[in-house]
Structure formats: C-alpha cells, structure tokens
Amino acid sequence: EDQVTQSPEALRLQEGESSSLNCSYTVSGLRGLFWYRQDPGKGPEFLFTLYSAGEEKEKERLKATLTKKESFLHITAPKPEDSATYLCAVQPKTSGTYKYIFGTGTRLKVLA
C-alpha cells in the first residue's frame, strides 16, 4: 500500500537554528514528490517538486532533497516567518487520476 510518513510531528526551533524535516514514502513507482507549506487557515502553498533520487531544489532558506526511500526538507537559519506546517505528498506511477498521497505534516515553530 502506498504510504507517506512525516517526522517529526512538531518541531520547535530557535531563530537561526538549522534543522531537517523528514518524509519517508513507500510507493509502487514514484512519479513525483512534492513539498507544500500550509499556514493556519489557508490552503497549502506549493514549494518544490522532486522527480528522481539525487535531485535537489532550493528556495531561500529551504532545500529539498530526494532519495529512493525518503525526502528531506532542510531549513537553514530559520526565521519566525518560516513557522508553518510543511506537507509532503507523493504521486505514484500507478496513479491514473494523478492522485497525490499526503503525509500528516510537520508543524514547525520558529522562536525569535
């Protein structure tokens, strides 16, 4: 069964304290892996798409990496405005309707 697990569930960091969020996945063939940011009361905001193992994408303080079993979202020198829930989703190759499978997210709180 296709599955996505994110860890930790919640993370508190001091401003400037770098860390990584994990997304482990089990799928029968990966078409793509996606990272989203979700602020309270809002819809998910698209961040990155990763297609194959070894690929990396960067945006400001965020860097996403992908292996055959997991993806990491590295946050370098975070600021309070980076506080949000970060969601990971995968699209299996068997997904005829382009269905995404989402993890439950990591709630990040960055303290000033």
Added chain:
Amino acid sequence: SAVISQKPSRDICQRGTSLTIQCQVDSQVTMMFWYRQQPGQSLTLIATANQGSEATYESGFVIDKFPISRPNLTFSTLTVSNMSPEDSSIYLCSVRKGGLPGEQYFGPGTRLTVT
C-alpha cells in the same frame, strides 16, 4: 501557478442540511480536485472533476453525498449533502498544471462546522 478562490470561506451548518462550495480558477484547467482536511489529519482526495465528464470519486466517497459539478474549465462546485457533525472539516479545491507529474495548486479552503 494558479490563483484559486473558494466561497464560502467558512460556514456553520445544521445537521441534515446541504452546503455548496464554489471554486473559481483564474485560468482554464483540465483537472480540478476536491480534498478534505480533517483536524490533525492529512489531505484526503474526495474526487477528480473533469470538464465534460462525470467526476471520479475515491474509495469511501460517493456521488450522493458529495455531488460535483464542472460546468466549464474555470469553475467547479462541491456539495456536501445531508450533513452530520462528522462532515466538519476543511474542504479544499485544487488544480493541476503542467505536464506529468504536474503540480497541484490549492485554494484557500472552506472551513465547515456542522452542529
């Protein structure tokens, strides 16, 4: 990217009633999706809405409970019928853009509370 709006942004409804949620996109898209996000849980796909054809529902979701319309390439509605407190959730509209696998963009969501 895509700019997506939803109406209403939130509502409180009585048990047994129905609510229709509207989703408007700023450009024509082939595929639109409806998701549910329950508190503390991940997003769950309800159905895929393609213009000119019947919506495709995921396991556990049926047309009688969640009828969907897709009259054109920029608009869709989701109705939550005969509501119960278990239907309290955030309902999200999304669209897919680009080639495979494509990227999905989400609307701001509709927060529904059923009393």
